[in-house]
Amino acid sequence: MEQFINFSSKVMPLDSANVDTDQIIPKQFLKRIERTGFGEFLFFDWRFNDDGSPNKNFVLNKDEYKGSKILLAQDNFGCGSSREHAPWALRDYGFKVIISSSFADIFYNNSFKNGILPIVVEPDLLSNFFKFSVNDSSYELYIDLTNQKMKDLDNEYSFELDPFRKKCLLEGLDDIALTMIHSDKIDTFEKEYFKNT
């Protein structure tokens, strides 16, 4: 996994609550057997009209937000299906951070495995971020994972994060390799666990 490097970016406001993984990546694109190439299908049903032309009203298609690496969404982002294709599509498209007032558990877990940082903020702050980014598409946040801070020109906002997940993101650690360090523990566990079988 790539290491997470602190960065500044514009913020794309997606003003919907309960965005489910079926919306993030519709099922017709789940049939690939690779981990890459999902970005062009991100939010497909919202992003494209029935004739295949881009839906001009959808925020991903607005020129002023192009290139944002931070996605802002209302409560309960990533609910529904466990498909890891959702963070694969977000990552492929270029998002590195998603900010919401809450995330569904499986999506939250899947994000970290793919170098995406989901940041949980209080509803009031989320509502402010929406105000700032909707009113001014050039509004930028600096994401400082090392110090767990988001910064704009006026303010600094800290966020909570499990220290272990933070370390994995910053160092780009592979989960399986980490587990293999404990393989003697797994051996011991299995020996005891299966002794009667």
Add this chain to the structure above:
Amino acid sequence: MEKKTLFDKIWEKHLVHEEEGKPTLLYIDLHLIHEVTSPQAFEGLRESKRMVRKPNLTFATMDHNVPTINRHNIDDPISAQQIDTLVKNCEQFGIKLFDLNSPYQGIVHVIGPEQGLTKPGMTIVCGDSHTSTHGAFGSLAFGIGTSEVEHVLATQCLWQVKPKTFEVKVDGMRPKGVTAKDIILSIIGNIGTAGATGHVIEYRGDAISSLSMEQRMTICNMSIEGGARAGMISPDNTTFEYLRNKPNMENIDNEIEEWKKLKSDDEAVFDRSLRLDASKMSPQVSWGTSPGMVSGIDNKVPNPKNIEDPVKRKSIEDALKYMGIKADMSISDIKLDTVFIGSCTNSRIEDLVAASKIFKGKKVASNINAIVVPGSQLVKYQAEKLGLDKIFKDAGCEWRESGCSMCLAMNPDKLSPGERCASTSNRNFEGRQGKGGRTHLVSPIMAAAAAINGRFIDVREYDIDWEDY
């Protein structure tokens, strides 16, 4: 002695490694895989030259992509490739596969319990969010992503942050026509789709313990729709008797002695609690695009004007627009095009028996296409032995082969834009059953009654034998 919940007991028994401030390494007893979320995991193993640590603890089937008519001829080349890939991966890594030729193939969450793979006290994972179904047996069962599938294949373990516990106690006598599906939809309507995020739910109370195993599976299945990490029900005699006739139960009497310990201690403390009264529940219908957007059949579609919270108001406005229905209209005025009875939520034999009682001697309305899709080939066999297929076909329903079918539209069964469906599945998200399709979640008997009437109708008006359902 410290009082423990059922969840605590299972968690502790599977601890492999624990360190302050880090997730816990848990041992996994049963790993189920299917064609959609596993190919990249196997590819990852090959790239890093890793083996499957315990091939005998992983089982595979194909369900999401499988056509329910003419199942051996898959037209979509990408679906066919995913299915071929699963066959090859299972061969290469020595994993038992219930393929399309197997009499036991079916939806992964239907065949686990059917084959006696699911047992009380286990940790069970699968790359599918409805893995929570298996919690009905008093196991800790939850959905994982593909990276985690690869991790379990390689290590038979998983890093987990310990979730909180949530007691949902449902007491009271369930009125006739109110099924397990209506109980879980009521619960989700009550707590919201993010209501249980970060929690494992334990369902308790008379209205839960009086349910059959298949009904309990319906409840636990939809835990994820309330945001829960998992849902579980303490095993009891109903559980033990259900398991007694399943395969892999040679040692069941000794196992039952262990399983009896799998219950929350009397004074165990949950992080949260909710109490509901089943006697006050009515048959539920979802009207919106999220499973928390439900009403009783005797109610009306809500009016966003009455909602103060601007985010919630917008969600309802968006949902009504997508669903093509008006605020304040009666649920029973919603006309339908399609009825789907199936999915890992409601495709087991009891579901089909109950639906058949409604269909018996009746005809599907002329405006309705109705399909009935058994959850597994074994359910199909049982249903045909009981003559249910004939009842469905006589009523004008299509009777299909097993698979996920129209629940998620990854196979040829899907809705067209604007098509409106009464569905016994679990998700009414935008486009879930096909782009532009409109889904209303209901129980199998509500779906059957809607098929006959062409619109939603209160199933309690039917005079049938309600016993056991």
